[in-house]
Amino acid sequence: MRSFVTLLCGALAIGAAQAGGGTYVKLPGGEFSSVLNYEDSSSRVRVAPFGLMSLPVTNADFLGFVRAHPQWRRDAAPGVFAESRYLSHWAGPTQLGPNALPRQPVVWVSWFAASAYCKAQGAQLPTWSQWEYAAAADERRTDARSDPAWRERILDWYAQSSKPALPSVGLQRPNAYGVRDLHGLVWEWTDDFSALLVSADNRDQGDPDRLKFCGAGALAIKDRDNYAVLMRLAMLSSLEGADATANLGFRCAR
Amino acid sequence: MRHPLAAPLLLALAIVAQAAAATPTPLPRDSIYQLAAPLVDQGGRHLMLADKRGRAQVVVMFYTSCTLVCPTIIDTLLDLDRKLAPEERQRLGVLMVTLDAQRDNPAALKAVADKRSLDLGRWTLAQPQPTDVRAIAGLLGVRYRQLANGEFNHTSLLLLLDRDGRIVARSSKTSGLVDAQFIGRVRGVLAQP
Numbered sequence: 001m002r003s004f005v006t007l008l009c010g011a012l013a014i015g016a017a018q019a020g021g022g023t024y025v026k027l028p029g030g031e032f033s034s035v036l037n038y039e040d041s042s043s044r045v046r047v048a049p050f051g052l053m054s055l056p057v058t059n060a061d062f063l064g065f066v067r068a069h070p071q072w073r074r075d076a077a078p079g080v081f082a083e084s085r086y087l088s089h090w091a092g093p094t095q096l097g098p099n100a101l102p103r104q105p106v107v108w109v110s111w112f113a114a115s116a117y118c119k120a121q122g123a124q125l126p127t128w129s130q131w132e133y134a135a136a137a138d139e140r141r142t143d144a145r146s147d148p149a150w151r152e153r154i155l156d157w158y159a160q161s162s163k164p165a166l167p168s169v170g171l172q173r174p175n176a177y178g179v180r181d182l183h184g185l186v187w188e189w190t191d192d193f194s195a196l197l198v199s200a201d202n203r204d205q206g207d208p209d210r211l212k213f214c215g216a217g218a219l220a221i222k223d224r225d226n227y228a229v230l231m232r233l234a235m236l237s238s239l240e241g242a243d244a245t246a247n248l249g250f251r252c253a254r
Numbered sequence: 255m256r257h258p259l260a261a262p263l264l265l266a267l268a269i270v271a272q273a274a275a276a277t278p279t280p281l282p283r284d285s286i287y288q289l290a291a292p293l294v295d296q297g298g299r300h301l302m303l304a305d306k307r308g309r310a311q312v313v314v315m316f317y318t319s320c321t322l323v324c325p326t327i328i329d330t331l332l333d334l335d336r337k338l339a340p341e342e343r344q345r346l347g348v349l350m351v352t353l354d355a356q357r358d359n360p361a362a363l364k365a366v367a368d369k370r371s372l373d374l375g376r377w378t379l380a381q382p383q384p385t386d387v388r389a390i391a392g393l394l395g396v397r398y399r400q401l402a403n404g405e406f407n408h409t410s411l412l413l414l415l416d417r418d419g420r421i422v423a424r425s426s427k428t429s430g431l432v433d434a435q436f437i438g439r440v441r442g443v444l445a446q447p
């Protein structure tokens with residue numbers, strides 16, 4: 001019996017491997033309590049039903065995209081869309097090489113490049129709310145966020161050095177929705193990353209001279225113990241659209 | 255229906271047309287005009303972002319129903335205009351792109367232009383496609399979020415583009431008086447041969 005289960009899991013893993021990040025899982029959506037608490041609205045957000053890639057986009061997936069859309073090769077993409085380190089870990093413009101294995105999540109991609117990839121699929125990057133909603137789940141529960149053990153597990157990942165090579169996608173068990181690797185592998189772009197005004201808000205508090213913001217709607221963090229999500233927020237709010245980093249990848253939603 | 259000669263003929267015409275138009279130099283890779291973003295201006299005219307190539311621009315993002323900071327963004331731009339010499343002013347365009355691409359149609363943009371007596375020979379108030387707003391803001395480094403009541407919370411920035419659409423300076427001072435250093439950068443760009 002046990003070996004049968006192992007075998008089955010192996011078969012599933014292979015199935016997922018062949019599909020790459022391209023398989024979309026349906027998420028039911030609904031009322032969701034966001035960690036973000038904007039003063040203009042309640043932290044209860046409505047998430048409409050949506051599909052989310054079960055895995056992050058891999059190097060192999062992204063290579064296919066770059067071959068089909070050569071304007072996104074690292075030697076062709078305009079600097080305004082992708083900084084100089086874009087895909088710099090690949091052996092060549094259309095070659096993965098030893099530092100970019102086919103099954104590793106693609107990293108060193110800008111928001112513009114990630115958006116273009118999703119657009120080519122008839123999809124888009126998930127919004128922050130969609131990502132937060134999907135990532136609230138653990139293997140059994142759709143919202144595991146109040147469980148200290150769940151939080152510990154994610155923090156353990158953050159505590160690890162980012163030096164060792166990135167693992168392949170799909171090695172972790174799927175969450176309750178059937179989505180994998182939302183935690184524990186890479187950071188992920190969201191479509192509305194530049195709506196997160198966290199760092200700027202703090203920087204300009206009480207500085208009337210700069211009048212950086214038009215309108216109200218200051219952001220407060222409701223659940224300050226949820227570091228797993230807060231660290232994502234801090235990271236995303238510090239990025240520009242052309243930025244790329246060694247630990248930042250993406251998946252698409254539709 | 256398809257004429258056997260149609261394809262070669264079209265190709266020949268295309269080659270002739272391309273030769274006739276003085277072959278434009280390709281855009282620099284660090285030009286924001288790389289983004290193929292269709293816009294509609296306050297007069298209902300369609301244009302591409304890249305149509306602003308050839309004249310230095312000061313670009314801002316705003317929205318018309320904004321009552322707090324956006325009026326001071328326009329004040330700041332008018333202050334810049336006032337501080338430039340007439341011959342400098344003539345060589346500078348001002349491009350205001352709305353964040354509220356759903357509601358800020360040409361009529362709404364025109365109303366603001368009229369109310370503030372903006373020189374529409376040099377100023378363009380533009381409505382992008384709703385799906386392009388995040389990308390345009392991304393190129394400019396503007397962060398924003400739509401509030402529950404339809405207003406926007408956004409960083410306000412003046413960006414100076416050279417004639418090829420490269421960002422050469424930015425200023426977050428938009429409270430009515432333009433930053434002196436920024437004027438210096440504008441003059442520098444306008445003085446380029």
